Amino acid sequence: MIKRFKKLIGRYKNLEQIYITPYRSYGTYSHLYVKGRVLDNEPLKIVKDQSLYRTLKNTWKQFDSFEIPDVEVELRIPEQLQLRAKTNAEGYFLFDKNIEENLAKDTDEEGWVPYEIYYRSPVEKGTNLLANPFRGEFLIPEVEAEFGVISDIDDTILQTGVTSFLKWRLLKNSLMTNAYKRIPLKDAPDLYQKLHKGKSGKNKNPMFYLSNSPWNLYEYLKLFLDYNKFPKGPILLRDFRTPFDGTLKPEKPHKQKEITNILKTYPDLNFILIGDSGEHDASIYTEIAAQYSDRIKAIYLRSVKHRRQMKRVRSLIDNFDTVPVLLANDSNEAEQHARENGFIQ
The missing domain is CATH 3.40.50.1000 (HAD superfamily/HAD-like)
Known part of the structure; x- marks a missing residue:
């Protein structure tokens, strides 16, 4: 609430922490479609035996998000691919791109490709970058899929x-x-x-x-x-x-x-x-x-x-x-x- 109040009155200047959520997405051997979001928030922690108060607090945190606009992120598939994108006004980034490399060569047995997201904009002193890289995955369906x-x-x-x-x-x-x-x-x-x-x-x-x-x-x-x-x-x-x-x-x-x-x-x-x-x-x-x-x-x-x-x-x-x-x-x-x-x- 203190952060929200500071933001409303224009006193919220520096980021406290940087957290990136890459969303599970999909692609083909030659096309990448990956979306995610960059926030000034802590990771959501949901546990089995949490109280009603903790559940309500988590719900509040999910919607009380502090998006980070106009920052650069890099998507990397090690030894294969590097791409950069900027977040929009709501903190979302999107990689929707045709690729020359064969993305399918890094799939697991069910077609998932792991990738890394790096935060590439300057990080001010006192800001906690919670990880770098953050990790995600996207699906390339098997050619043997029936439907x-x-x-x-x-x-x-x-x-x-x-x-x-x-x-x-x-x-x-x-x-x-x-x-x-x-x-x-x-x-x-x-x-x-x-x-x-x-x-x-x-x-x-x-x-x-x-x-x-x-x-x-x-x-x-x-x-x-x-x-x-x-x-x-x-x-x-x-x-x-x-x-x-x-x-x-x-x-x-x-x-x-x-x-x-x-x-x-x-x-x-x-x-x-x-x-x-x-x-x-x-x-x-x-x-x-x-x-x-x-x-x-x-x-x-x-x-x-x-x-x-x-x-x-x-x-x-x-x-x-x-x-x-x-x-x-x-x-x-x-x-x-x-x-x-x-x-x-």
Whole structure:
């Protein structure tokens, strides 16, 4: 709070610490797409047995971020690649670039490439650079992949309560519940592991996770996915827009933009789309499927307990025969459909 007050009155001059969060992302052997953020914040520390006070304090810290604009960072893949970029007004940096080198030669057995991010702007005396380099990784899907999976997070694998009255359950779950105590929807991790293995059982099918949550919740959601043993995959969130944000609003919804970008990045890979019937997944997914009818193998939508939303979704999918659409009550129904259609063993 003291730092926030000093910033408001113009007395906050020097950085206290520099922390870089590289986000899990994706690429190809010749294209790099890596995003991250540079902040004057301490790393978020979430522990299993933390108190409600500590949970609320962590929530506050996630949104009380102190971005560091207009500083230079360097991405390095040792003995292969060095690139530089500057952060924008919100502290974000982006490497979206075609590369001559073969990036795939440094992948692990599931296609992940480790990289290093260095802070390259001057560091003033008294400022604590928490690490240099900071470490991240991006995914290059295996050529043996049978298909990819693009999945929503909110109310698809993580119960949020986004359709609750006045969204009170959403606020309680997101702001007052420890990430270790968030319970995934029943059997969802098992379904996703089977889709990741596919028919071959080789753990080659790439998984992409989407959410309309802001990047402030990245560490929280990453911990939830890892702790509950979902297959590792790029996590794609959105910028947090305030009422005072003067930048142009994106023409397309966040999820539609990200899905389109993934499809264009991997033109030879087909996909399964997974979402829920609570908000706009049905309309976004069917629009994508209509545009890329030869690329979408199936759409799975988890049913939510909301009569008006379910009525709207059924009106969208009842006459949609471009690709198979399953409105599933649970993960077992989706698993059965995937097995019957030869997606999994």
